[in-house]
Amino acid sequence: MLATMTTETQSSNAPRATPLQAMRVAASAGPAIVSPTRITLEKINAFYDQKQALFDVNLEIPDNSVTAFIGASGCGKSTLLRCLNRMNDTIPGARVEGAIRMDGTDINAPEIDAVQVRTRIGMVFQKPNPFPMSIYDNIAYGPRAHKIHESKAELDEIVEKSLRRAALWDEVKDRLNKSGLGLSGGQQQRLVIARTLAVSPAVILMDEPCSALDPIATAHIEALIDQLREHTCIVIVTHSMAQAARVSQRTAFFHMGKLIESGPTDQIFTMPKLEQTQDYITGRFG
Amino acid sequence: MNTPAPLAIGARRMHPADTTFRLSLHAAGAVVVIVLLSILAIMFIGGKLAFDTFGVGFIWGTEWNPVTKIYGALPAITGTLITAILALCIAWPIGFGIAYFLTETCPQKLRTPLGVAIELLAAIPSIVYGMWGFFVLAPFMSEYVQPWLTNTFLWIPPIGDSFFWFTAPPIGVGMLTAALILAVMILPFIAATTRDVLLSTPQLLKDGAYAMGATRWEALTGVVIPAVRGSLFGAVFLGLGRALGETMAVVFVIGNAIRMPDSLMAPSATIASVVANNFPEAEPGTLDLAVLLALGFILFVVSFGVLAVARLLLRQERMS
Amino acid sequence: MKQLSPATRARYFRRQLVDRLMGGLCIFAAGVGLLLLALILWMLFSNGLAGLSLEVFTKPMSQPGSGGGLANAIVGSLLQVGVGAMIGAPLGMMVGVYLSEVGKESRFASVVRFVNDILLSAPSVLIGLFVYQIAVLPFGGFSGFAGSIALALIAMPIVARTTEDILRLVPQAYRDGAVALGSRENEVVRKVVLPAAFGGILTGVLLAVARIAGETAPLLFTSLGNDVWSLDMTQPMASLPMAIVRYSNTPYPEWVSLAWTGAMLITVGVLVLNILSRFSYAAVAGKQGG
Numbered sequence: 001m002l003a004t005m006t007t008e009t010q011s012s013n014a015p016r017a018t019p020l021q022a023m024r025v026a027a028s029a030g031p032a033i034v035s036p037t038r039i040t041l042e043k044i045n046a047f048y049d050q051k052q053a054l055f056d057v058n059l060e061i062p063d064n065s066v067t068a069f070i071g072a073s074g075c076g077k078s079t080l081l082r083c084l085n086r087m088n089d090t091i092p093g094a095r096v097e098g099a100i101r102m103d104g105t106d107i108n109a110p111e112i113d114a115v116q117v118r119t120r121i122g123m124v125f126q127k128p129n130p131f132p133m134s135i136y137d138n139i140a141y142g143p144r145a146h147k148i149h150e151s152k153a154e155l156d157e158i159v160e161k162s163l164r165r166a167a168l169w170d171e172v173k174d175r176l177n178k179s180g181l182g183l184s185g186g187q188q189q190r191l192v193i194a195r196t197l198a199v200s201p202a203v204i205l206m207d208e209p210c211s212a213l214d215p216i217a218t219a220h221i222e223a224l225i226d227q228l229r230e231h232t233c234i235v236i237v238t239h240s241m242a243q244a245a246r247v248s249q250r251t252a253f254f255h256m257g258k259l260i261e262s263g264p265t266d267q268i269f270t271m272p273k274l275e276q277t278q279d280y281i282t283g284r285f286g
Numbered sequence: 287m288n289t290p291a292p293l294a295i296g297a298r299r300m301h302p303a304d305t306t307f308r309l310s311l312h313a314a315g316a317v318v319v320i321v322l323l324s325i326l327a328i329m330f331i332g333g334k335l336a337f338d339t340f341g342v343g344f345i346w347g348t349e350w351n352p353v354t355k356i357y358g359a360l361p362a363i364t365g366t367l368i369t370a371i372l373a374l375c376i377a378w379p380i381g382f383g384i385a386y387f388l389t390e391t392c393p394q395k396l397r398t399p400l401g402v403a404i405e406l407l408a409a410i411p412s413i414v415y416g417m418w419g420f421f422v423l424a425p426f427m428s429e430y431v432q433p434w435l436t437n438t439f440l441w442i443p444p445i446g447d448s449f450f451w452f453t454a455p456p457i458g459v460g461m462l463t464a465a466l467i468l469a470v471m472i473l474p475f476i477a478a479t480t481r482d483v484l485l486s487t488p489q490l491l492k493d494g495a496y497a498m499g500a501t502r503w504e505a506l507t508g509v510v511i512p513a514v515r516g517s518l519f520g521a522v523f524l525g526l527g528r529a530l531g532e533t534m535a536v537v538f539v540i541g542n543a544i545r546m547p548d549s550l551m552a553p554s555a556t557i558a559s560v561v562a563n564n565f566p567e568a569e570p571g572t573l574d575l576a577v578l579l580a581l582g583f584i585l586f587v588v589s590f591g592v593l594a595v596a597r598l599l600l601r602q603e604r605m606s
Numbered sequence: 607m608k609q610l611s612p613a614t615r616a617r618y619f620r621r622q623l624v625d626r627l628m629g630g631l632c633i634f635a636a637g638v639g640l641l642l643l644a645l646i647l648w649m650l651f652s653n654g655l656a657g658l659s660l661e662v663f664t665k666p667m668s669q670p671g672s673g674g675g676l677a678n679a680i681v682g683s684l685l686q687v688g689v690g691a692m693i694g695a696p697l698g699m700m701v702g703v704y705l706s707e708v709g710k711e712s713r714f715a716s717v718v719r720f721v722n723d724i725l726l727s728a729p730s731v732l733i734g735l736f737v738y739q740i741a742v743l744p745f746g747g748f749s750g751f752a753g754s755i756a757l758a759l760i761a762m763p764i765v766a767r768t769t770e771d772i773l774r775l776v777p778q779a780y781r782d783g784a785v786a787l788g789s790r791e792n793e794v795v796r797k798v799v800l801p802a803a804f805g806g807i808l809t810g811v812l813l814a815v816a817r818i819a820g821e822t823a824p825l826l827f828t829s830l831g832n833d834v835w836s837l838d839m840t841q842p843m844a845s846l847p848m849a850i851v852r853y854s855n856t857p858y859p860e861w862v863s864l865a866w867t868g869a870m871l872i873t874v875g876v877l878v879l880n881i882l883s884r885f886s887y888a889a890v891a892g893k894q895g896g
Contacts, residue, residue, distance in 0.1 A: 090785055115301065119788035129779035132802045142787045145797065192783070199787065307792035311708050314700035315718040318766070321759060322721045325728075325736045332739055383635025391629050392636075400640075402884070407643050409813075409880045411820020413847050414869045417854055418646050421653075421862075470646070473639050501625035524727060531729020533823035534847075538854070558731045562826055565735075570743055582735045589729055597723045 035249075038063035038203065038233040039084065044098035044108075046079050046088065053079045057098070057259045059252055066225060066234045068248035068265065070241065071280070075254040077237045081205050084235065085121040086114035102203070119146055121203040122196035127212045128188030130180030130195070135172050138180045138191055139163060142199035158198055166194035167224050186217025193224065204228065206236040210243065222247050241281055245269050253277045326586060333580025335573055344580060350544040357577045359557075359584060361546050366556040366585070368547060369461050369536065370529035373468035378522060380469075381476030388477075389484045390502055401481065407474035413534040419467035420538035427466075428458030432551050454551030459541035462550040467535050472525045479521035483514050516599045523596030531589050533558040557585040647873075654870025657863035662871075667833050667849060670858035676868050678835050679849035683872075685837065686750050686829060686845055687819050690757030694818075695811045698762040702769025702810075707795050719770075725763040733759050734824030742828055750836075750843030753829030760821060761814035768810025772803045809887040816879035820872050822847035846872050 039061040046054035054076045061067050069077035079088070086107070088094040100108040107117045119142075130138050139159040142148070149155040159176070163169040168190040172183070180191050189209060196204055206225070210218040225234060225247050238244050244251055245265060252262035253272075261268065261277045272278045300308075336344055336357065347358020388401055432454065439452040454460065487510045495505035511518065541553020542563050555563075561578045568575040610618070661675040668674030701722060709715025737756040742748055776799050784794040800807070825831070831848035832841070846868050853865035 085786060087782070087786060090782075113301065115788050115790050117788075118786055123782075123786035125779060125782060125786075127779060129777070129783040131780055131783065131798050141784070141797070145787065145789055145793055195783075195787065301790055304791045307795070308708055311700055311704035312714075314697055315704040315709060315714065317697060318701055318718050318722050318725065318763070321762075322725060324740070325732060328736050328739045329732070380635040380639045383632035384639050386629075386632040387636040391633060403640075406877055406880055407647075409816055409876055410646075410873055411822070411847070411869075411876060413820065413822045413850055414650060414873055415646070417850065417865065417869050418649055420854060422649055470642055474643065477639065501621055503625040503628045504621065527727050531731060533729070533731040534851070558729060558823070561731055561735060562823060565827060579735065579739070582732050585729060586732050589727075589732075590724060593724045593727050594720075596727075597720060 035062040035064045037061065038102065040099075040101040041080075041083075042099040042101065044080065044083060044096065044100070046076070046083060046097070047095045048091070049093040053257055054083075055257045059259060059262055061233060061235060062250060063233045064229055064231070065249040066229050066236060066247050067250045067252065068244035069235065069237045069252050069254060070239075070244050071254035071260075073239075076257040077252075077254045078207055079257075080254070081123075081207055081235060081237050083108070084203070084205055085118045085123050087118075087123065089114050119199055120201055121205060122199065122201035123205040124189070124192055124196060124207065124209045126208045128185055128192050130183070130188050130191050132179065132181055134177045135163075135180045135183070135191060136176040138195050139198050141195060146199060148199060162194040162198040165197050165228070166190045167220065167227075168194055184217070186213050186220055189213060189217070189221055190224065193221075193228075197228075201232065203233045203235065206234065208237055208239060211239065218243075241269075241283075253280060255280070326583070329579050329583035329586055333576050333578075333583045335576035336580035339573060339576075344577075345584065348546050352574070355573055357573070359581055361544050362555050362557045362560045362581060363584065364547055365461060365540070365554045366530060366558070366588075368550075369465045369468060369540070369556055370526055372461070372465035372550075373472060373529045374522065374526050376465065376469035377473045377476055377525065381473050381525075382480055384473075384477035385480035385484055386506065388481050390506070401478075404474045404477050404481070408478050410474075411534075412471055412532055415467055415471040416535040416538035418470075419463060419535060423466060424458035424463055424539050426458075427463050428456045431462075432456035432458065435551065451549050452551065454549040456551070457541070457553070459539050459553050460549070460551045461540065461547060461554050463539045464536045464556070465550075467539055468529045468532060471532065471535050472528050475528060476521060476525045479524060480518065483517040483521055484510065486517070487513055520596045520599035523592050523599065527589050527593045527596060530592060531558055531585060533562050537562050557581050561585075650866070650870050650873060653863070653866035654873075655867075657867035658870070662864070662867055666835050667844065670856075670860050674864070676846065676849055676864060676871075678832065679844040679846045679868065680871070681837070682750065682829070682832065682844035683819065683846040685839065686753045686757060686825070686843060687815060689751070689754035689839070690818055691761055691811065691815050693754065694758030694761030695765050695814065697758070698765025698810070698814070699769050699807060701762065701766035702773060702807075703795060703800070705766070705770040706773035707791075707799065722763045722766050725759075726767060729823075730756075730760055730821055731823040731827075734827035737824065738827040748828060748830035748842040750829045750839040750841065753825050753843060753845065754839070756824035756828045757818040757821060760824065761818050764814040764817060765807075765810045768813065769803075769807050772806030772810070773799060775806070776802045805886045805889045809883040812879050812883035812886065816876045816883070819879070820847065820876050822851060826851070 037060045041057055041059040041061070044054055044057040045052065057076075057080060069081060071077045082088045083096050084100060086096075088096055096108060098108065099106045102120075105112070107121075131141065133141075136159055139162050140155055143155055143158050149158055160169060160173075163172065168187060171187060172191075175182075180188065183191060189212075193204075193209075210221050213221065222243065225236065228234060229249075236244075236248065248265045250263065251265045251268040253260045253268065253276075255276060261272060261274050263273075268277065269281060272281065340347055340357065344357070344359055345363070346360050347356070348360045349356050349358050350361055351357070384404065388397055388404070392400065433456050436453045436456065442453075491509050491513055492505050495509040500508060536556050537559045540555055540559050542555055542559055543553035544555045544560060547554045561581055564574070564578060568578055659675075661673055662677070663675060663680065664677055665673065665675030666678035667676065701718065705715055705719055705722075709718065733756050737752055737759065741752040741755050745752075780798050780802055781794055784798040789797065825845050825848050829845060829848070830842040831852060832844040836843060850865045850868045850872075853861040853868070856862065
């Protein structure tokens with residue numbers, strides 16, 4: 001299936017709609033029983049001006065599961081995460097080579113609109129970044145921007161559903177019109193996750209989502225991540241080995257811009273194939 | 287590539303909405319540059335008749351005679367420079383004193399209210415200062431200051447039929463009065479900018495000096511001032527730029543006599559005051575108007591230079 | 607301290623003396639400066655309040671002895687300043703957005719920033735002369751509209767500068783968040799960045815209005831002034847600053863008194879606008895801090 005879709009994309013300068021339609025069809029196909037591959041990375045090289053940040057990364061990211069990127073600071077894991085939803089496009093001088101296939105479409109191809117990619121692939125940042133508007137408007141931002149809803153009632157429904165899925169509804173339902181900045185750090189991060197969920201992304205990227213939070217808020221977010229994976233593909237960058245072990249099903253270890261090893265989390269943490277991985281996980285370096 | 291700056295985000299193609307967005311913002315930026323260039327061009331073209339008639343010598347011509355239609359810019363240029371620089375010499379020490387007071391010796395409780403007061407005073411329109419100069423300062427000058435100065439310096443003989451710099455009939459107006467008004471007007475401005483500069487010094491620097499046993503004044507002169515020297519000069523040049531181009535505060539008290547200045551007490555003129563005063567009589571298309579535009583051109587070039595220096599000095603610090 | 611040698615003690619004493627002396631001089635300078643400025647305000651208000659009456663706001667300017675007011679000048683000022691701000695503020699905002707969101711450190715942006723800073727403090731008399739050449743001479747005469755153009759050119763760089771400064775305070779995380787939700791650049795700016803900075807931009811606009819409300823020199827060359835009622839922007843138009851100029855230089859005590867009152871009104875307006883702008887800035891700065 002992958003092969004046929006690929007040829008279709010490569011044969012184009014085809015109109016932009018075609019691969020996107022393909023994306024939608026594939027997305028609505030529903031979850032498979034055994035997690036199929038959702039995203040395939042092929043020979044990803046990333047550069048900031050002259051400096052190369054990623055070297056020939058090949059990786060498959062499965063659907064309906066959590067994939068953790070681990071590695072020391074500056075190893076390229078965040079850069080790779082930002083490749084996935086084309087956030088690197090916003091950095092002047094940044095360049096990403098290689099193919100990122102999602103549902104058969106190379107979303108890294110120049111003719112693919114980064115904005116369309118980002119509506120399908122949401123992102124949660126290190127520090128919670130609710131917009132300086134009401135809780136309701138924060139959630140409604142995406143649906144409004146992309147005209148997902150048809151009526152006010154439908155928008156209300158989206159907001160409630162997103163907040164419920166982010167396990168925040170009960171805490172904020174009485175103050176939807178209050179500023180999102182008035183929430184606690186953990187609540188803010190869940191608000192941001194709810195905001196991302198409101199546009200029903202197929203993939204959610206999380207860049208150290210708990211690094212600014214206390215242990216209790218972290219536990220909340222981790223529980224949430226586990227629930228979300230039922231419907232989405234999640235990629236998380238984390239500095240915490242324990243977190244990677246707790247939340248992820250697959251783990252990829254990076255060092256100096258290279259993917260060193262990837263596999264099921266159990267295996268990476270208990271019997272890594274490479275000594276380098278073993279060293280990092282047991283804290284001997286990094 | 288339909289626009290000049292590095293537009294392409296990561297070399298990807300841009301959506302039409304974003305292209306329009308960027309184009310309109312670039313256009314707005316271009317308006318700023320176009321305005322400046324057109325001011326320069328319009329002044330020059332409008333003043334061309336004056337430059338054609340008198341040549342470059344217009345700049346150092348000392349005669350101004352509307353009857354014989356002989357115009358030279360030097361009296362106005364001299365008047366402008368003298369009043370502005372004099373004003374700065376009066377305002378800067380006081381402004382610096384206020385700034386030092388506000389940042390170091392002022393009781394904590396008074397700092398914010400006094401600082402706000404200074405900033406508010408900097409916003410008062412210049413015409414208010416002009417009125418005050420006209421109705422209060424000028425009479426005071428003619429009543430007390432000028433007779434005293436004239437008597438004190440009477441023994442120095444004037445050359446020819448001109449005055450010595452500190453003597454003149456006591457009519458209250460002139461460069462000294464104008465400089466005083468300008469000084470009062472730019473005082474809050476200089477105090478506010480200097481205070482901001484002093485406040486921008488890292489506390490660590492000062493702590494270092496105190497830890498070596500320096501007094502507050504020694505910390506200021508030994509550590510703070512060297513660290514922010516550029517910005518301090520920048521603030522001074524900004525003040526100078528204001529004083530050079532100020533019109534209404536000066537028109538009221540300068541006396542508007544376009545002659546080579548020979549006394550701080552006698553009526554004289556600045557470029558801005560000449561332009562404002564002679565404008566009503568200058569018919570379009572005549573040499574009279576061209577001369578005013580040529581003067582405007584000169585003032586613009588001078589202020590541009592002063593302000594450019596000010597900005598470069600201020601920016602230098604901002605970067606480091 | 608007992609162990610210090612006499613020479614060291616003398617030096618220590620001298621250093622303390624210099625410190626006290628210079629500190630004292632600075633306090634003295636501050637006292638003189640503040641006193642002088644207080645004196646000006648006191649003169650302004652005592653003379654201004656003396657001439658204040660209802661007629662000032664209800665009657666137009668007229669001959670001395672016939673009980674004129676400043677109504678036409680007040681309305682003229684409001685009109686010209688209003689139209690000037692409506693032209694200058696949006697333009698300035700766009701320039702500010704350009705500098706902060708698009709141009710950033712590019713070469714063209716650096717030039718625009720530099721030129722804007724120059725315009726910010728360029729002599730306003732030259733702006734007047736410039737507008738006279740481009741908007742008065744070609745269109746056959748002085749007009750309120752020309753006055754507004756001159757004021758707009760003065761307001762624009764002020765708004766541009768404050769807009770850029772405040773937009774730079776908007777956390778990058780807001781932009782990233784909006785981009786990650788699939789917003790295009792123009793949506794990021796319009797829907798997230800600008801609303802977040804609204805209070806600060808308002809501050810800039812208020813400051814610009816305060817500044818142009820007191821501008822006199824540019825109006826001398828553009829709207830000139832008018833002794834009678836006129837709301838026609840294509841004709842010469844009265845304004846408070848020009849009324850002050852006209853009334854100051856006269857031997858009639860009544861007119862001089864009106865000039866003081868006019869100056870007081872402008873000053874009060876300018877101060878109120880400045881104080882308002884402080885509140886709106888404090889509001890937005892507080893919000894950013896949260």
